[in-house]
Amino acid sequence: MKLLDGKAISKELREELAAEVKEMVGKGERPPHLAIVLVGNNPASETYVNAKVKACKNIGYETSLMHFPADISQELLLSAIDELNENEDIDGFIVQLPLPAHIEDRTVIERVLPGKDVDGFHPINVGRMSLGLDSFVSATPGGIVEMIKRYGIETEGKHCVVLGRSNIVGGPMSILMRRNTYPGNCTVTIAHSRTQNLAEVCRSADILVAAIGKPEFVTADMVKEGAVVIDVGINRIDDASRERGYRLVGDVAFDPVAEKSSYITPVPGGVGPMTIAYLLNNTMIAARKRIGQ
Ligand code: NDP
Numbered sequence: 001m002k003l004l005d006g007k008a009i010s011k012e013l014r015e016e017l018a019a020e021v022k023e024m025v026g027k028g029e030r031p032p033h034l035a036i037v038l039v040g041n042n043p044a045s046e047t048y049v050n051a052k053v054k055a056c057k058n059i060g061y062e063t064s065l066m067h068f069p070a071d072i073s074q075e076l077l078l079s080a081i082d083e084l085n086e087n088e089d090i091d092g093f094i095v096q097l098p099l100p101a102h103i104e105d106r107t108v109i110e111r112v113l114p115g116k117d118v119d120g121f122h123p124i125n126v127g128r129m130s131l132g133l134d135s136f137v138s139a140t141p142g143g144i145v146e147m148i149k150r151y152g153i154e155t156e157g158k159h160c161v162v163l164g165r166s167n168i169v170g171g172p173m174s175i176l177m178r179r180n181t182y183p184g185n186c187t188v189t190i191a192h193s194r195t196q197n198l199a200e201v202c203r204s205a206d207i208l209v210a211a212i213g214k215p216e217f218v219t220a221d222m223v224k225e226g227a228v229v230i231d232v233g234i235n236r237i238d239d240a241s242r243e244r245g246y247r248l249v250g251d252v253a254f255d256p257v258a259e260k261s262s263y264i265t266p267v268p269g270g271v272g273p274m275t276i277a278y279l280l281n282n283t284m285i286a287a288r289k290r291i292g293q
Contacts, residue, residue, distance in 0.1 A: 002151075002263045004230070006270040009150050010143075010277035017277075017284050018059035024291070025060070032287035033062040034118065034279075035084055035093035039077065039103070040070030045096045052094075055276045061283060064090065074103045078111050085113040092118030092136075092286040094279070097168075115289070118282040121168065130175050136282050141173040143274030144209065144230055146281070148183040153207075153228055153263060160186035161202055163218070163251070164211035169232055173209055198222075210251035220256035229257055229264040232271045 021031050034056050038049050049065065056063040066080060077099075084093045093116055095108055109117075114124040120138035128135035137145075148155065160177040164170035170190060177186040191201050193212075202208055202222040210218050211232035223229060233251030250267030258264050265271055 001258050001261055004147055004151060004263050004265040004270060006143075006147060006265060006272065006274045009147050010273035012150070013146065013274075013277045013281060014055070014059050017280050020284060021060040024287070029291050030089075031060050031062055032092075032283045033064070033090050034283045035064040035066060035087075035090045037077075037080065037084070037093065037095040038065065038067045039072060039096070040068075040100055042098070045098070049096050052276060052279060055280060056283075059280060061280065070100050072103075074107065077103060077108065081108065081111045085111075085116060090116070091290055092116045092283045094119045116286060118279060118286055120172070120282065126167075126172065129172065132179055132181070136285070137176065137278075138168055138172050139278040139282065140169050140211075140232060140271060140275045141176050142282070143276075143278035144173065144232070144271055145176050145183050146278060147265075147271075147274050148228075148230075151263065153183070155183045155207065156185040158186050158206035159189065159204055160207040160209065161189045161191055161205035162209045162211070163191045163198075163202065164209075164213075164232070165190050165192045166211065169211040170209070173211065177207070177209075212251050214251055215249050216251070216253040218252040218257060220253065220260055223257050223260050225260050226262045227260070229261045230271065231265050231267050234267065234272060 025031055036049055036052060038045060053063050053065055084090055097105060099105055109121045112122055114122045117125055117136055120136035125135045129137055162170050162174045174188045174190045177184055178188045189201060191198055195201060199222045203224050205227055207228045209230045213233055215235040215237050229252055231250035231252040235249050236246045237249055239247040248268050
């Protein structure tokens with residue numbers, strides 16, 4: 001078994017981006033600028049946003065955090081998005097999800113200019129990605145594909161089972177793995193809560209991507225000997241032995257599954273760090289377009 005070390009690969013990617021920022025600034029260009037819109041005080045969202053701001057600063061990006069109260073009206077939020085769309089000092093921006101119940105995610109996502117949509121959630125980016133055209137690819141699947149590429153994992157002709165069909169993880173992941181390029185050229189099956197014989201479907205996977213949000217759901221009997229296992233899940237489970245009272249586990253029962261797999265991502269330290277690094281990568285793509293590269 002080989003560990004897919006998202007921490008190490010994300011460091012490599014971040015170092016490359018930091019070098020590019022230096023070069024950009026050396027040529028008299030301003031560094032890439034990512035803005036983040038946060039609504040309300042969801043503790044998990046605050047943690048993610050802080051990590052993104054810190055990651056930007058560490059590699060020399062500019063960041064702006066726009067933090068709105070939970071009761072902001074949809075109309076006001078949309079007008080803040082309009083301003084970000086028009087602001088030429090900002091290369092890309094994200095609206096941290098989930099949004100409060102009175103705001104429609106879809107309306108907000110569709111208001112973001114596709115050229116600044118570094119989360120890759122806008123239907124135009126999703127559609128272009130599906131067609132294999134130039135687009136922003138959402139950060140979690142984009143980061144996973146980058147990790148597969150950097151480890152040189154063979155994908156052509158393999159059976160990839162994606163467990164979960166959300167718009168931000170499972171859906172785009174399945175599209176990327178069926179592209180006729182590397183990484184891709186897989187035969188893809190998408191499994192979800194209505195899938196029958198789920199264990200059998202998972203067992204047929206050469207590459208298994210688990211993104212369902214159920215702690216340690218994938219057990220060793222669901223995994224083929226030698227499979228590549230990518231665990232996207234981030235779940236908190238109670239653990240009195242930890243100071244904070246919980247620990248993070250993935251959607252895969254790591255120890256027993258690791259024994260059977262050829263490659264596996266740990267949680268934490270696998271897909272999570274790649275997601276942030278890939279958001280930085282998307283922001284660089286937006287900045288390169290600004291300076292005509
Ligand atoms: P969603 O809740 O949006 O989607 C979950 C998917 O899993 C759905 O398609 C659902 O099926 C399916 N599902 C749920 N229960 C089962 C089950 N028992 N059997 C089969 N399928 C099931 O989750 P996300 O895609 O947003 O996130 C998935 C996980 O990944 C979460 O743990 C999340 O925290 C984590 N995550 C991690 C990131 C990272 O950076 N590492 C980034 C984003 C997410 P159905 O459609 O039928 O309801």
